[in-house]
Amino acid sequence: MSDWRIHRREARCTQCERVFQEGETFFSLIFFEGDRLRREDRCPACFEEPRAVGDLFFWRTRHQADRRARFAVDFEAIEELFLSLEGRREERLRELRYLLSLLLLRKKRLKLVGVRRNEGSETLCLRRPRRTEEFEVQVFELDSERAQALKAELARVFDGAGVEALAAAPVHLASDAGGTPVAEARAGESTG
Numbered sequence: 001m002s003d004w005r006i007h008r009r010e011a012r013c014t015q016c017e018r019v020f021q022e023g024e025t026f027f028s029l030i031f032f033e034g035d036r037l038r039r040e041d042r043c044p045a046c047f048e049e050p051r052a053v054g055d056l057f058f059w060r061t062r063h064q065a066d067r068r069a070r071f072a073v074d075f076e077a078i079e080e081l082f083l084s085l086e087g088r089r090e091e092r093l094r095e096l097r098y099l100l101s102l103l104l105l106r107k108k109r110l111k112l113v114g115v116r117r118n119e120g121s122e123t124l125c126l127r128r129p130r131r132t133e134e135f136e137v138q139v140f141e142l143d144s145e146r147a148q149a150l151k152a153e154l155a156r157v158f159d160g161a162g163v164e165a166l167a168a169a170p171v172h173l174a175s176d177a178g179g180t181p182v183a184e185a186r187a188g189e190s191t192g
């Protein structure tokens with residue numbers, strides 16, 4: 001399986017190495033460097049510089065010296081990551097998207113419209129509440145070891161924000177992801 005080790009949030013900019021001040025806004029980026037998933041934290045000045053192709057996702061956050069004093073999961077960032085993975089074909093990214101969809105379903109940020117069964121596979125048909133676009137996510141049978149590894153990596157990506165606590169929650173999604181709406185996909189299917 002792929003190596004999912006991702007560095008934790010840094011107290012300084014990865015590019016210029018300037019130390020972040022308490023409450024200062026900075027940007028976190030997650031991207032692939034070859035086969036490896038990598039994280040960088042950048043100050044606004046360094047973030048503005050053009051980046052080579054390969055950026056997968058980024059979000060804006062604030063520096064907090066005592067991160068243990070708070071417990072929060074940024075579901076907007078999880079939802080954006082879910083959307084940014086739409087259409088990606090790499091298996092490790094589809095596994096990650098499946099895990100993200102389960103987290104979002106647990107928190108009712110996605111709703112299950114239905115399940116489509118094909119030759120040896122299943123696809124979740126999902127939509128965001130109060131929205132009409134629907135998205136499809138391939139179902140993976142993740143053994144407990146793989147699921148724990150993905151959750152641990154996701155927790156590290158989002159700086160240990162408590163993904164483990166999500167193991168008992170529901171699902172939901174966002175627009176403009178460029179996916180094929182389920183209604184259109186179903187209209188194109190032949191009836192048996």
